[in-house]
Amino acid sequence: MRVTDRNENAGFAPHPLRRALLGELHARPFLPVRTPRVFLHYAFTTDEEAAAADREWFADFCKAYGAAGPNADSRHHVLPFGGGALRWESHAEFTTYTWDGVAQGDEGEGKGKDAPLPFSYEPAGSPFGRDFRAPGPLVVATRLDLVAAEGCPAVTDLFDPTSLVVCEVMSGGLVAATDFRADGHGMTRTLVIDKGATPQSAGAACQRLLEIETYRMLALLGLPEAQRQAPLIRRIETGLTEIASEIRQSSGLAANEALLQRLTQLAADLEANAAASAYRFGASRAYDEIVSQRLVALGEQAVPGYSTWASFLARRLRPAMRTCETTEERQHHLSRKLARAATLLRTRVDVELESQNRNLLETMNKRARQQLRLQQTVEGLSVAAISYYVVGLLGHVIEGAHEAGLEFHAGLVTAATVPFVVAMIWYLVRRIRARHSADD
Incomplete structure (x- = not known):
């Protein structure tokens, strides 16, 4: 305590947890x-x-x-x-x-x-x-x-x-x-x-024996959770087996999407159960390690004709801890299997989508070519139609000039303007289409 005060008086800012950390080693002494x-x-x-x-x-x-x-x-x-x-x-x-x-x-x-x-x-x-x-x-x-x-x-x-x-x-x-x-x-x-x-040895031994009883009971709290998780894991494993069998026979985007949805639901159920039991299994593992450490600290020596604490707990407690460990391992392995199966199904769905997109693009290309041909046909018809109206207008002008007294043959002059009008209209239409193409 005097050291802490001296450091504070010297101007050193102590960490807010320093005093608690110093006292932790002396928190539960052997009395x-x-x-x-x-x-x-x-x-x-x-x-x-x-x-x-x-x-x-x-x-x-x-x-x-x-x-x-x-x-x-x-x-x-x-x-x-x-x-x-x-x-x-x-x-x-x-x-x-x-x-x-x-x-x-x-x-x-x-x-x-x-x-x-x-x-x-x-x-x-x-x-x-x-x-x-x-x-x-x-x-x-x-x-x-x-x-x-x-x-x-x-x-x-x-x-x-x-x-x-x-x-x-x-x-x-x-x-x-x-x-x-x-x-x-x-x-x-x-x-x-x-x-x-x-008295010191007796106090240390009594405290360690009480801790062994406490932590072995707390370690066993993971066993009911493992037993509760076992049928849930078995149901998910069975569902994964069925989906894996259907994957080999399924085809088509709709079927693969349905399988992927079922697989995603299984993965969600597994992750929810694993998250709910993660703390319990981790705590049981930690408590079991404390029990082992306390047994080592006791320095057991066998009495002829009797089991030691370590051998008895190894025979009774260890299987329960192994059940918890196995359940946790099954969850981890099953999670990886579900992830691999989901990746496989997503790949198949992506391939099916790409195939549909390719077919759609091909259809769009065909329609575009048909539209281009129709546009070219309409363009030719529009040149003829516009030229017809322009020549008709010019014919009225030429006839009016002829009636006004100009000496020329109105029909011949009108006929002579037809090639020039068609060429001019065609040129204008091409220019307009080229400008639109450049803007696009």
Whole structure:
């Protein structure tokens, strides 16, 4: 903090996100915990509006207990509550509440033979009662009990043996066990047996185990979407197969245009479905990677006779993730196939249009030639007609001159003017047509 202030005092303008970026690496530290300890962890799906409303509610909740609440831009906050700590975290599409407290009495008590059996009681300090306000639909509800090895019952007495996973973590200092099944309260249960781990190691392991439960559930949200998309993709694939078969037999512009319209509708349906599922599949892929990273960080060591967390999730979670990946791949491959088929049909339609245009141009050329011939015929007739009228006018003039006393033969003179009149009219018509051609 002092470094930031010193830079600001030195005249350096800090980036508006610098403080948030500096704090991101320390946003969710591993808090040391001592045995025995109980963790109650809930995750709720929330959109932007629900997350903002939940932040306001939690701020009021903190004030009611005399503590400061989260800021308007805070993504996490810790409230001392009920002999433990209540952690609130706001993520991109979900919000988590985690309460942890001592299992019995004050911290440090309850070890040994007097320690309570795991999952045998309800923590008195838990805030998750009737007054708790859920910010959205519940997606994760889990309980983790950290107990001492002395006096702990056998894990086979606490979990379903058919899905029980047990392994040593944090260099063998802890043993983690679960069956991933919901109990009578609808919560999955995890038992962590302390064999001498440090509080720091125990806190890191408990937080990672809770994150594995959270992110594996969120990763599985993509499976229902993949199952919903499967029949839609199958319908589009069947439609593409039918259109591809008809393309080989179809001919004519009308038929190809009808096929192209059907193909375009299939492509539009596919793109709409792919856009609707893109975020869900991408989020599931990211959550699955986080689960894998947390498993690696735990440093699992197999316990003879039991499956490890990694092997169990690989056998159960991995097929679900592969289904999501396969569905997304099918969408991408089908989109490319539709694009190729559409390109083929557009090419055929373009060829048909060009053929029609060529035939139309040929027809227009024929009509133009016919018009030219008709124009030439009319032109010849118009020269004869105009010449006839001009010669007739000249004949009246010549007859008038003859009657006025001029000595010449009127008929011969009129006949003599005919060739000159025809030549002059023909020349004028040619000049007019040539001028019009030049203007065009």
